[in-house]
Amino acid sequence: MKRAHEKNISSKTASISCQDLGSKSSSLRKANSITQSPLAAALGLEVETISRYVRGLRNLSLEQIEAIAKILDVATWKLLVPNNDQKALTRLISADKLTALSSTDLDTLMSLIGVYVSAHALSPRS
Structure with a gap:
């Protein structure tokens, strides 16, 4: 049994919002000097779809999250775990x-x- 002071990371990671995920991917994208246009092209999506992801208006599938992580050269978990x-x-x-x-x-x-x-x-x- 976990003690009250121990963090339960798995329950917190499940609660990351679409908007947080979009914001994190946007920050990483900008840090890598990648605009929405080349990211969209690499994913086979429209720029507006990427914009909706960033604003948290559209959900990403796990496959899309993995693809974005690969393009941004980061581990997938870094997009899924709150900072x-x-x-x-x-x-x-x-x-x-x-x-x-x-x-x-x-x-x-x-x-x-x-x-x-x-x-x-x-x-x-x-």
Whole structure:
């Protein structure tokens, strides 16, 4: 059972609105210097359809979200997870990758982290 102070990321990700999704895709598109026109062309859609997505007036299918993420060169989850949850989810994904390491590699990584912490006079978190 989860404690009250633990975040339940999965329930929050399900609540991202179409408008939030459109806004995020628009911000990422602009950061990559891509206008609506080439995005629409790459997706085989009209520019007005992209505009409706951005304004949250039209829903996107998962396939469309995946295609947009690919064009914008970002992981699909970054479009689906609210910005305030992305840091926590990134930590979970990173922790999951650690479980795939061999015990030797994990020991090496922990030693490297120890050296880094010592070199930068950081106090360990509890």
